[in-house]
Amino acid sequence: MREQELIATARMMVAEGKGLLAMDESTPTCNKRFEKVGIPQNEQTRHSYRELIVTTPGLGEFISGVILYDETIRQSGAYGIPFVKTIIGAGIIPGIKVDIGAKDMAGHPGEKITEGLDGLRDRLTEYSQMGARFAKWRAVVAIGDDIPSWGCIKANAQALARYAALCQEAGLVPVVEPEVLMDGEHTLKRCCEVTKEVLRTVFNELYTQRVMLEGIILKPNMALPGLACPMQETVDEVADATVRCLMRTVPAAVPGITFLSGGQSAELASARLNAMNARFKSRLPWALSFSFARAIQQPALEIWRGKEANVSEAQQALIHRAMCNSAARRGQYKAEMECT
Ligand code: 13P
Numbered sequence: 445m446r447e448q449e450l451i452a453t454a455r456m457m458v459a460e461g462k463g464l465l466a467m468d469e470s471t472p473t474c475n476k477r478f479e480k481v482g483i484p485q486n487e488q489t490r491h492s493y494r495e496l497i498v499t500t501p502g503l504g505e506f507i508s509g510v511i512l513y514d515e516t517i518r519q520s521g522a523y524g525i526p527f528v529k530t531i532i533g534a535g536i537i538p539g540i541k542v543d544i545g546a547k548d549m550a551g552h553p554g555e556k557i558t559e560g561l562d563g564l565r566d567r568l569t570e571y572s573q574m575g576a577r578f579a580k581w582r583a584v585v586a587i588g589d590d591i592p593s594w595g596c597i598k599a600n601a602q603a604l605a606r607y608a609a610l611c612q613e614a615g616l617v618p619v620v621e622p623e624v625l626m627d628g629e630h631t632l633k634r635c636c637e638v639t640k641e642v643l644r645t646v647f648n649e650l651y652t653q654r655v656m657l658e659g660i661i662l663k664p665n666m667a668l669p670g671l672a673c674p675m676q677e678t679v680d681e682v683a684d685a686t687v688r689c690l691m692r693t694v695p696a697a698v699p700g701i702t703f704l705s706g707g708q709s710a711e712l713a714s715a716r717l718n719a720m721n722a723r724f725k726s727r728l729p730w731a732l733s734f735s736f737a738r739a740i741q742q743p744a745l746e747i748w749r750g751k752e753a754n755v756s757e758a759q760q761a762l763i764h765r766a767m768c769n770s771a772a773r774r775g776q777y778k779a780e781m782e783c784t
Contacts, residue, residue, distance in 0.1 A: 446615050448516050450635045450659030451699070454617045457661055458548030458700030461770045462508035464619075464661075464735035465726060466704070467497050468541035468580060470513060483750035487515070492686035495521045496748060497741070500759040504535035506770035511539045511580050511735070517571065528575040529619070539578040539619065540571045543609070544585045555596040558583045558603055560783045561610075564703035568614035578617035580663070581607040582704075585622065585642055587630045587670065592638060597645050612659055619702070619735065622646050626706050628670035632677050636689050638669045643693035657697035663735050664690070665706050666716055679712070683719035687728070696729035703732075709784055710765055713739035714772045721775035 457464060469477065474493075475485035483489055494516045497503075510531055517540055520526045531538045542564060546556035555662065566578065575633050583600035585592045604620050611618035643664065650657065667686040669676055674759040677685070690701060705713040713736060720732050734740075743765060748758035 447656060447659065449615060450612055450617055450656065453537065454659050454661055454699045455655060457509050457578060458702065458731035458733050459619065461616045461774055462506060462530060463733035463769055463773055464509045464511060464702050465497070465503075465740055465766065466511045466580075466737035467494060467516070467741065468511040468513045468539075469737065470545060471515060474513075477745060478750070481746055481749055483748075487777055489750055490515065491519055492752075493745070493748065494527065495696070496521065496755050497743070497762065498527050498530050498534070500762050502763055505767060506763070506766035507536055509537035509539050509578060511541055512576075513541055517576065518573055532575065532746045536743055538575050539579050539580060540576040541582075541610075542571070542579045543569060543581040548580070549623050550643070551595055552589055552591075552593055552596050554585050554586060554588055555593060555655075556586070557596065557599050559678050561603060561606055564607065564610050565614070565718055568610055572614050572616055572630045576616060578619060578661070579607075579611045580619040580621060582621040582623055582663075584689040585624045585638065587624065587628050587634060587638055589778060592642075597642055601642070601645040601649040602740070604646055605653040608650060608655045609653040612656060617661060618655070619661045619663050620646065620650070621704065623653060623704055623706060625721060626665070626671050626708070630670040631673055631675060632669040632682070632685055635665075635669065636685055639667055639689050640663065640693050645756055646779070647693065657695055658699060661735075662694060662697060662698055662701045663704055664701065666703055666708075668708070671707070679715045679719050680723070683723055687724050691728075694730065698730050700731040700733060702735035705734075705736040710739045710742060711779070714765075714777050715779070717769065718725050718775060718777035720774035721773060724774075725775050729776055731773075734769045736769065740769065763774070
């Protein structure tokens, strides 16, 4: 294992003022997001959209790494320049989603298990040769009446750990993403209980599979009340609860935690990340940053709508969100930044 290289990459991924941009929607997910805003769903539009993102001027000032999807890492832009080359040229580290999706889990109604371990060693070698320096695997845990079950938590944690060990063997930093979903009526307290149990199980499995914690990035959910819960806590209460969950479960050896946005509005995601850094940064053992997809991309997607004439304005919206989240990562985000 190239330990020093993994450690250096992981640290660069959470460099001061920077975070990750997730643009790794699978083809069905990308198509669904296009459909919602009336964009035709085909390879050409997905290519144009991904090109819009990776050619956004100044992106590297706020974004340390981008997470690509298999289709995108193989594509090239203008003059046949591979996207990966454009990304590296912008001072950004290319990464790749390597799970093949969360599927219904046998014997566990309403729960999912993420697949993709078969053949993963060979795929990681190929992605590494294509220029990827880190990878991502997402497990999902739903909260409901009788769920999550121990079987679901355990199986997903073990898959995450086996993926992470293979990544480190291949010289790629694993982004370990156990997402406790926001859907439902559950309270913030319940989300905290589930998130803590999930994270404890994940770190037990990472230890069992001999994963070097200095060479991973954790990508968790924030601790949030369910979207349909009548009680919605304040930004500061969410920040307190999230930091408390993480302090109780995430070892200090981990260099950085980059949150997913999970369906929060772009502004709320920035405000909550900001509150965590503004209130706790000097006392935390790890960097707290972002790895948002929707909370960075959504405003840009809604402006673009598949029209060449809107590219520049969409890129401005994208860089604006990247800038706001960079400020939040420093604890310097202010609501007034949204009006500029
Ligand atoms: P969201 O920020 O839209 O939740 O996506 C992050 C991600 O990478 C999900 O796997």
